[in-house]
Amino acid sequence: xxxxxxxxxxxxxxxxxxxxxxxxxxxxxxxxxxxxxxxxxxxxxxxxxxxxxxxxxxxxxxxxxxxxxxxxxxxxxxxxxxxxxxxxxxxxxxxxxxxxxxxxxxxxxxxxxxxxxxxxxxxxxxxxxxxxxxxxxxxxxxxxxxxxxxxxxxxxxxxxxxxxxxxxxxxxxxxxxxxxxxxxxxxxxxxxxxxxxxxxxxxxxxxxxxxxxxxxxxxxxxxxxxxxxxxxxxxxxxxxxxxxxxxxxxxxxxxxxxxxxxxxxxxxxxxxxxxxxxxxxxxxxxxxxxxxxxxxxxxxxxxxxxxxxxxxxxxxxxxxxxxxxxxxxxxxxxxxxxxxxxxxxxxxxxxxxxxxxxxxxxxxxxxxxxxxxxxxxxxxxxxxxxxxxxxxxxxxxxxxxxxxxxxxxxxxxxxxxxxxxxxxxxxxxxxxxxxxxxxxxxxxxxxxxxxx
Numbered sequence: 001x002x003x004x005x006x007x008x009x010x011x012x013x014x015x016x017x018x019x020x021x022x023x024x025x026x027x028x029x030x031x032x033x034x035x036x037x038x039x040x041x042x043x044x045x046x047x048x049x050x051x052x053x054x055x056x057x058x059x060x061x062x063x064x065x066x067x068x069x070x071x072x073x074x075x076x077x078x079x080x081x082x083x084x085x086x087x088x089x090x091x092x093x094x095x096x097x098x099x100x101x102x103x104x105x106x107x108x109x110x111x112x113x114x115x116x117x118x119x120x121x122x123x124x125x126x127x128x129x130x131x132x133x134x135x136x137x138x139x140x141x142x143x144x145x146x147x148x149x150x151x152x153x154x155x156x157x158x159x160x161x162x163x164x165x166x167x168x169x170x171x172x173x174x175x176x177x178x179x180x181x182x183x184x185x186x187x188x189x190x191x192x193x194x195x196x197x198x199x200x201x202x203x204x205x206x207x208x209x210x211x212x213x214x215x216x217x218x219x220x221x222x223x224x225x226x227x228x229x230x231x232x233x234x235x236x237x238x239x240x241x242x243x244x245x246x247x248x249x250x251x252x253x254x255x256x257x258x259x260x261x262x263x264x265x266x267x268x269x270x271x272x273x274x275x276x277x278x279x280x281x282x283x284x285x286x287x288x289x290x291x292x293x294x295x296x297x298x299x300x301x302x303x304x305x306x307x308x309x310x311x312x313x314x315x316x317x318x319x320x321x322x323x324x325x326x327x328x329x330x331x332x333x334x335x336x337x338x339x340x341x342x343x344x345x346x347x348x349x350x351x352x353x354x355x356x357x358x359x360x361x362x363x364x365x366x367x368x369x370x371x372x373x374x375x376x377x378x379x380x381x382x383x384x385x386x387x388x389x390x391x392x393x394x395x396x397x398x399x400x401x402x403x404x405x406x407x408x409x410x411x412x413x414x415x416x417x418x419x420x421x422x423x424x425x426x427x428x429x430x431x432x433x434x435x436x437x438x439x440x441x442x443x444x445x446x447x448x449x450x451x452x
Contacts, residue, residue: 028169028437033138034162036131038121039091042113043082051075056111058084060092063104063117065291074112081119084111089120089132097154101142103135125171129178134166137435167437176441177434184427191416191423198413199293202406206360209402210392213239216248231405234397244390251394256362257387259354265324265383266341267311269302276306283339284312287323287331290345295321296336296417312340313347318355320348320362322369322386329379330370332363336414346386353396353403356410361391 045057054075056062062071084090088106094116095101103120113119120135122128141164146154168174208214215235218225225232236249244253257263266285269276280301289295302312315321316338323331325344334355341347350358362369369389373379393399433439 028167030165030167032162033164033166034158035123036126036134036166036168037123039158039161040081040113040119040121042115042117042119043078044115045072045074045112049074049076055083057114058106058111058117059114060095060100060116063090063092063106064099064102067108078112082113084108084113084119087128089122089128091118091120091135091156092116093118093156095154097143097146101146101154101156102139103132105132126168127171127174127178129182130174133178133181133431134168134435137431138164138166169437173441180434180441180444181427181431184423184430188420188423188427191420195294195413195416198409198416202356202409203360203363205402205406206356206364209398210357210361210394211364213248231401234395234401247392248394251392254391254393255387256348256358256389256391258393259348259351259358259361259391261349261351263346263348263383263387264313265311265343266313266345266347268342269306269310269312273306273309276303276309277301279303282307282312282314283337285321285335285339285341285345287325287328287342287344290321290323290328290331290333293333294336294413294417295333295339296414297421298339302340307340311343314338314340315347315349318350320350320355320359322346322348322362322381324381324383324386326379329373329381330366332359332366334359334410336417346381346383348386353400356403356406357399358391362386362389365389 042058050057050072052073054073055078056067057072057074058067059072062068084106086107086109090104090106090113092100092102092104120131122131142156142160143154145156145160145164169177215225215227215232216237216239219232219235219237220239225235236251238249239246240249240251242253247253271277281304282302283298284300284302285295285298286300289298302310306312307314315335317336319335321333321335321341323329323344324346328344348358348362369381369385370379372385373381394402430439430444434441434444
C-alpha cells in the first residue's frame, strides 16, 4: 500500500471507479482489494459428489438463510483450504446481484466451501473486522460492476478485485471503526438470540399444554401441575375419545379456519404501472421474507393506488402468514405490524385471543404442509390446504389464558425487533461515513453512548 499527497489524492478521488471516497485523510493508504487479502475459492462440487452423511457443503443459500435439512453433505476427500472454520470471512462473488455479491461471517462449525464463494484472508496491516465492513461498504460497487457485464448472473472476478480501489486507515483507526460498527451488530445479534429464546419459552408452554397435555395428565393423576390455582381450574381432569385418540375432555379436533376471522391470499400490483409502486406507502411482504419468523418491516412497499388496483389485502398485527410457492412453500411467520403481501402468501387473520395459538399450531405443522405441497416445476400449496390444516381446539378459557401468559414474551420479541431496526439504521448510516473517512471515530463514540 502507498500513501498519496493531497493533490494526488484529489486527482484519484475524481476518477476513482468506486465513486464513494470523499475527503480522504492524508495518512490513509491507497490500495486495491486484491492487495488487501488472499482469496481462496470454494470447491466445484458435482451433484454426484453428495451423500447422506459427511460434512455440510456451504453454498450461497446457506450463507443467506442458514443451514437447513436440505443442505448437501459430502463424505469424500477434500483439500484443507476448502474446510471452513468458525469466524472465516466469506465473499459470495457470483449470483443474482440483488441477493448475492455480499460478505458474511461463518459462525458455525466445520463445513466445506462450495464454488462461487471466496474465503477472504486479510494480509498484513488489515484488520479482519474492518475488511468485513469495507466489503459491506463496497457492495453497491460490486453490484454495479456485475451489472456492467450485462449478464443475468453477476460476477466479481479476480480482475475486478485487482482493479477496484480502497483507501485504508492505519490499523488503530481500522480497529476503532470496526469496534463501533461491530458493537451495533453485536447488539442486533444479541436481540436475535434473545428472540429465539423468547419464542422457545412460549413454544414450551404451547407443547406442554396442547400437545403433551401435561396439566391434564397431572390433574388426572392427582398431582400438582405446577400452575396457579386459577389456571389449574381451567383444565379438565380426564381424557375423552376422539378420531385421533384421547384428548382432554371438552376439547375437539377442527381445522385452522375455525380459529380465524378470515384466510386469504395476497396480490401483486402490475409491474408495468409505475404509479402502483410509487410513492411507496403500504408495506408489502414477499414469500422469501416469511423465513424471518416475526416480520416487523418489509423490503418493499406499494402505493395506495397499487393497493386499490390489486388483490392485496391488509392484515393486522398477529396474523400468521404461510408461504405457498417455491422454495419457501410451507414456511410460516407472524406479522408485527399492519401490511399486505403478494399472492404467494396466505394470511390467517385470527379470532380474538387465538393469534399465538394459531401461530404455534401452524409452525408445528410446517413439515406436514411441505409434504402436501404440489407441483412439478416448483412446490405449491393452496389456500384450501392451509385452511383445512387440523387443529386441536381447547376450551375458550384455556385459549385465552394461554394468550395472556405468552403475550409478554411476544411483546418483548417485537420490542427487540424494533430496537434492532433502529440499530440497523444507525449502523447503515454510519458505515459509509466511517469507511469513507467522512466522519472520524472520535466524533461518533460519544454520540453513540448517548443514543444507543
